[in-house]
Amino acid sequence: MSKFLNFDTLSLHAGQTIDPVFGARAAPIYQTTSYVFPDTDTASSIFNLERGGHAYTRITNPTVGVLEQRIAALEGGSAAVCTSSGMAATFCAITAILSQGDHIVASSQMYGGNISLMKNTLPRFGITASFFDPTDIDACKAAIQDNTKLIYGELIGNPGLDILDLEAIADIGAEHNIPFMVDATFNTPYLCRPFEHGANITIHSVTKWMGGHGMAIGGVVVDGGNFDWGATDKYPTITVPYAPFQGINLWEEFGPSAFATRIRAEAMRDIGPSMAPMNAFLLLQGLETLSLRMDKHISNTLQLIEYLENHEQVTWVSHPSMSSHSSHELAQKYLPKGAGSIVGFGVKGGRDAGRAFIEACDLASHLANVGDAKTLIIHPATTTHSRIDADALVAAGITEDMIRLSVGLEDVQDIMADFDNGFRAAKRVAGG
Amino acid sequence: MGFRTRQIHAGVTPDPTTGAILTPIFQSTTFVQPSVDEYLSKGFTYSRSGNPTVRALEMKLADLEGGVDAACFGTGMSAILATMLAFLENGAHAVVSDVAYGGTYRLSTKILSKFGVNYTFADTSNPDDVAAKVTSDTKMILTETPANPTMKVSDIAAVSEIAKKVGAVHAVDNTFLTPYYQLPFELGADISVHSTTKYMDGHNATVGGAVISKTQEHADAVRFIQNSTGTVMSPQVAWLTLQGCKTLSVRMDAQSASAMEIARFLEGHPKVKQVAYPGLESFAQHELSKRQASGFGAMFWFEVEGGVAAGKKLMDNIEVWTLAENLGSVESLITHPVTMTHADVEPAERARVGIIDGLVRASVGLEDTEDLIDALKVALDAI
Numbered sequence: 001m002s003k004f005l006n007f008d009t010l011s012l013h014a015g016q017t018i019d020p021v022f023g024a025r026a027a028p029i030y031q032t033t034s035y036v037f038p039d040t041d042t043a044s045s046i047f048n049l050e051r052g053g054h055a056y057t058r059i060t061n062p063t064v065g066v067l068e069q070r071i072a073a074l075e076g077g078s079a080a081v082c083t084s085s086g087m088a089a090t091f092c093a094i095t096a097i098l099s100q101g102d103h104i105v106a107s108s109q110m111y112g113g114n115i116s117l118m119k120n121t122l123p124r125f126g127i128t129a130s131f132f133d134p135t136d137i138d139a140c141k142a143a144i145q146d147n148t149k150l151i152y153g154e155l156i157g158n159p160g161l162d163i164l165d166l167e168a169i170a171d172i173g174a175e176h177n178i179p180f181m182v183d184a185t186f187n188t189p190y191l192c193r194p195f196e197h198g199a200n201i202t203i204h205s206v207t208k209w210m211g212g213h214g215m216a217i218g219g220v221v222v223d224g225g226n227f228d229w230g231a232t233d234k235y236p237t238i239t240v241p242y243a244p245f246q247g248i249n250l251w252e253e254f255g256p257s258a259f260a261t262r263i264r265a266e267a268m269r270d271i272g273p274s275m276a277p278m279n280a281f282l283l284l285q286g287l288e289t290l291s292l293r294m295d296k297h298i299s300n301t302l303q304l305i306e307y308l309e310n311h312e313q314v315t316w317v318s319h320p321s322m323s324s325h326s327s328h329e330l331a332q333k334y335l336p337k338g339a340g341s342i343v344g345f346g347v348k349g350g351r352d353a354g355r356a357f358i359e360a361c362d363l364a365s366h367l368a369n370v371g372d373a374k375t376l377i378i379h380p381a382t383t384t385h386s387r388i389d390a391d392a393l394v395a396a397g398i399t400e401d402m403i404r405l406s407v408g409l410e411d412v413q414d415i416m417a418d419f420d421n422g423f424r425a426a427k428r429v430a431g432g
Numbered sequence: 433m434g435f436r437t438r439q440i441h442a443g444v445t446p447d448p449t450t451g452a453i454l455t456p457i458f459q460s461t462t463f464v465q466p467s468v469d470e471y472l473s474k475g476f477t478y479s480r481s482g483n484p485t486v487r488a489l490e491m492k493l494a495d496l497e498g499g500v501d502a503a504c505f506g507t508g509m510s511a512i513l514a515t516m517l518a519f520l521e522n523g524a525h526a527v528v529s530d531v532a533y534g535g536t537y538r539l540s541t542k543i544l545s546k547f548g549v550n551y552t553f554a555d556t557s558n559p560d561d562v563a564a565k566v567t568s569d570t571k572m573i574l575t576e577t578p579a580n581p582t583m584k585v586s587d588i589a590a591v592s593e594i595a596k597k598v599g600a601v602h603a604v605d606n607t608f609l610t611p612y613y614q615l616p617f618e619l620g621a622d623i624s625v626h627s628t629t630k631y632m633d634g635h636n637a638t639v640g641g642a643v644i645s646k647t648q649e650h651a652d653a654v655r656f657i658q659n660s661t662g663t664v665m666s667p668q669v670a671w672l673t674l675q676g677c678k679t680l681s682v683r684m685d686a687q688s689a690s691a692m693e694i695a696r697f698l699e700g701h702p703k704v705k706q707v708a709y710p711g712l713e714s715f716a717q718h719e720l721s722k723r724q725a726s727g728f729g730a731m732f733w734f735e736v737e738g739g740v741a742a743g744k745k746l747m748d749n750i751e752v753w754t755l756a757e758n759l760g761s762v763e764s765l766i767t768h769p770v771t772m773t774h775a776d777v778e779p780a781e782r783a784r785v786g787i788i789d790g791l792v793r794a795s796v797g798l799e800d801t802e803d804l805i806d807a808l809k810v811a812l813d814a815i
Contacts, residue, residue, distance in 0.1 A: 022476045023465060023474045029458075
């Protein structure tokens with residue numbers, strides 16, 4: 001078979017070998033817990049990581065494997081590990097390389113769950129984090145400590161939508177021999193492939209645009225295969241013989257996919273946040289139309305921005321594609337096909353008017369997800385970011401009147417008509 | 433090998449590629465052919481014509497029933513339809529149990545009759561009535577035993593004899609007892625039909641059907657209709673049904689034992705007028721039931737004193753038991769056939785065959801028997 005090189009082709013074919021038994025065109029759903037070994041030697045070699053193969057679905061599953069290879073191909077990485085959620089991906093990726101006493105430098109504009117993980121959960125295990133304003137590269141540099149083992153950020157900040165300067169941050173990481181991990185959920189590999197700009201690891205909540213239909217929760221960690229774990233002695237989980245697997249040295253044995261292998265060998269085995277085969281199947285279906293959906297998300301987004309900018313009940317609109325946005329130039333550099341389909345805007349009349357708007361919208365669903373095929377709206381200050389304090393709220397770029405909009409694939413005229421209703425209700429509350 | 437071993441292993445072999453112990457869900461429309469010359473060499477082309485996951489269930493059901501092959505369908509009704517289409521044609525005549533699932537009655541009288549198929553409804557529990565109703569054109573006899581909802585039992589061997597004499601196919605709807613309790617082929621029947629929705633699935637998760645054939649000729653005829661009409665089972669449904677089948681005997685035994693206790697309780701209750709359960713000595717065909725099946729199943733009906741009004745009150749107020757269509761699942765269900773499952777049968781016909789207005793149909797599930805009896809006690813006291 002010829003080499004498939006382009007994105008759309010990869011999104012349909014990468015990672016799938018046609019089922020050799022029956023020739024099934026779609027990837028079979030291996031809804032099974034375990035795999036029968038042909039003999040004991042094969043069994044022990046699979047357990048020892050001496051050969052590939054399946055033993056137990058917590059660790060690997062053939063259907064999930066197709067999704068992992070497909071995402072790795074789309075992202076341009078060396079390997080990927082799928083997890084039961086995006087948060088599990090973040091947790092597994094961090095704990096694969098950081099231990100007690102280690103430190104993370106992270107963007108302050110992140111999904112509330114990521115912030116809470118680093119601020120509340122990881123410190124209980126001795127892993128601390130410092131947060132930097134993603135628009136201030138010097139702040140990132142200044143936050144590096146002797147024990148910093150990871151730089152972490154979201155390419156498109158949530159929900160402030162500031163764009164992280166990937167190359168500048170990657171340079172800081174390279175200078176200090178620290179890997180740079182990017183939460184690339186909001187961009188997907190279709191809009192930007194962070195490894196091409198120096199990032200070393202990406203994670204995604206594949207629940208969002210990758211899956212695209214709001215049907216399955218899932219996450220993925222993609223190993224960029226471009227970080228030299230052996231350059232320092234800072235990453236013993238990769239470079240020191242790993243006792244549970246008869247002292248295997250992952251860096252020597254697996255090289256560019258050593259990091260992904262560590263997650264497979266440790267997190268999937270000892271922690272176990274595995275993706276369900278059925279979810280992998282549904283997510284594979286979603287990936288097949290990723291580029292088509294992203295193009296439509298983007299075109300709807302641009303039309304809605306124009307509509308919002310011209311609406312009298314709207315106080316402000318924020319999207320990196322707008323020349324008024326502080327990240328406009330970075331968006332053009334890293335996201336030339338479009339800067340995602342999340343838009344922030346303020347409703348005249350503040351918090352109460354914002355609430356009235358959300359309640360009066362009928363087509364747009366009020367819920368705490370993004371990246372669905374359906375248009376979603378939410379008030380971050382009282383929902384997704386409610387567990388972080390007021391200062392962090394400001395640092396995350398959230399205002400009390402802010403509505404976060406995840407633009408769906410509906411006919412854009414219908415979304416506008418729905419918003420017209422919302423704004424009429426908001427106007428009654430705001431007065432005037 | 434014994435039934436319990438076969439219900440788990442028949443039809444299923446570990447996936448040769450990965451060793452996956454369960455049959456993968458081949459949710460695939462089409463199958464890639466190695467070459468033009470090797471078309472069909474791997475056995476599958478298009479999921480309407482065949483699907484590996486559905487195939488695994490078909491092999492299992494054929495094995496459990498003791499047939500040569502099985503075909504699985506989207507619903508039990510499409511299984512019945514395929515059976516009728518396979519063995520009947522314009523001008524042909526069929527004899528059908530006069531008490532059968534309302535859907536079978538509707539299919540015969542309202543659909544296939546339009547295409548010139550002639551039906552006569554016979555009391556298949558009385559072989560003489562069947563013998564009187566067959567004609568030289570009779571191509572099929574369809575017996576549902578025990579019948580839904582009256583529980584009337586038909587003598588499969590006696591009806592099979594009559595079918596043989598006139599050269600008709602004898603199809604038995606074996607849904608109520610499943611092959612675990614009743615093996616129609618050993619009694620002379622030719623075809624066994626199932627709504628797999630019921631005990632095969634057992635968990636209220638799917639709708640599906642199956643036709644199992646004793647001979648390859650019949651199996652081919654059914655398969656031809658299935659492929660031509662496209663009434664196939666989906667791979668997801670087949671996969672769930674494969675899992676359900678693994679506990680079929682265990683569920684049947686537990687649910688049937690529970691049904692026996694509950695039927696006895698109701699029989700002794702002053703507010704209950706009558707109970708019909710083949711396991712009760714009072715059941716008119718108790719001896720026949722014992723002779724042709726190894727268990728009595730988990731279906732019965734009863735009538736409360738006070739007629740329809742009292743029956744409705746009981747069904748509306750009872751707890752634990754759920755008022756819902758379907759039967760055979762782990763959840764205990766009660767149904768009012770006159771307004772629900774058999775509403776499409778004309779009132780006169782219902783009355784004639786014994787589907788009385790106050791009949792409450794019970795499908796005993798897997799809950800604690802004590803809880804089911806307590807719930808009935810409370811509901812009966814409230815009448």
